[in-house]
Amino acid sequence: DVKVTQSSRYLVKRTGEKVFLECVQDMDHENMFWYRQDPGLGLRLIYFSYDVKMKEKGDIPEGYSVSREKKERFSLILESASTNQTSMYLCASSLLGPWREVPHEQFFGPGTRLTVL
Amino acid sequence: DAKTTQPPSMDCAEGRAANLPCNHSTISGNEYVYWYRQIHSQGPQYIIHGLKNNETNEMASLIITEDRKSSTLILPHATLRDTAVYYCIATPSGNTPLVFGKGTRLSVIA
Numbered sequence: 359d360v361k362v363t364q365s366s367r368y369l370v371k372r373t374g375e376k377v378f379l380e381c382v383q384d385m386d387h388e389n390m391f392w393y394r395q396d397p398g399l400g401l402r403l404i405y406f407s408y409d410v411k412m413k414e415k416g417d418i419p420e421g422y423s424v425s426r427e428k429k430e431r432f433s434l435i436l437e438s439a440s441t442n443q444t445s446m447y448l449c450a451s452s453l454l455g456p457w458r459e460v461p462h463e464q465f466f467g468p469g470t471r472l473t474v475l
Numbered sequence: 476d477a478k479t480t481q482p483p484s485m486d487c488a489e490g491r492a493a494n495l496p497c498n499h500s501t502i503s504g505n506e507y508v509y510w511y512r513q514i515h516s517q518g519p520q521y522i523i524h525g526l527k528n529n530e531t532n533e534m535a536s537l538i539i540t541e542d543r544k545s546s547t548l549i550l551p552h553a554t555l556r557d558t559a560v561y562y563c564i565a566t567p568s569g570n571t572p573l574v575f576g577k578g579t580r581l582s583v584i585a
Contacts, residue, residue, distance in 0.1 A: 362518075388570075389570055391572055400575045400576065400577055400578075401519070401573070401575040403572045403573075406572055416572060448518050448519070450518070450519075450573075452570045453570070454568075454570045462568070462570055463509070463521035463524065464519075464521065464573060465521070466518030466519045466520065467518050468517060468518050469516070469517065469518050
């Protein structure tokens with residue numbers, strides 16, 4: 359079974375702190391994604407990466423950066439956390455890159471619920 | 476990605492079939508219909524996908540109309556553990572970022 363793991367289930371940080379959210383997948387997937395989920399707004403894409411050291415902005419990249427130094431690991435970084443970044447953060451991966459029009463599913467991690475005080 | 480429309484909520488008795496509809500009248504010829512579900516406080520889980528033909532797996536069946544403008548996800552014998560939000564997504568491939576709408580909140584009642 360594909361496993362997508364996220365470093366923490368719950369995290370509490372203070373305004374202005376630098377926050378790292380880690381995501382690891384164990385099935386050699388090319389594609390990795392970071393979404394955030396807020397009540398009434400659904401899931402929104404922050405960034406995705408289709409290869410090591412490659413990244414693409416999603417719909418709401420402001421205030422975030424990402425790092426993909428190894429294929430299995432995709433990190434989301436909040437440079438200076440703010441209260442409006444309090445949210446559920448979900449990482450996902452899929453086998454092939456976005457240019458491959460072969461249908462595959464995305465596998466999601468359990469999520470990290472981040473609270474910024 | 477084509478826009479999808481789903482009812483906001485549905486109830487189903489335990490043991491009965493749950494039929495969840497989805498409208499995707501602007502779907503393109505190369506777009507698949509994917510279904511995911513999200514149980515409370517967990518990440519979304521893939522259920523099934525299809526292009527033109529009906530599909531079945533161990534979790535569910537997917538019925539797509541001939542004109543591909545709508546589809547129905549069928550959970551044949553719903554259990555309490557099927558209580559979740561179900562999302563229908565039309566996309567050329569599951570490898571691109573998914574656009575999640577509001578989904579249908581299914582409540583399975585004992």
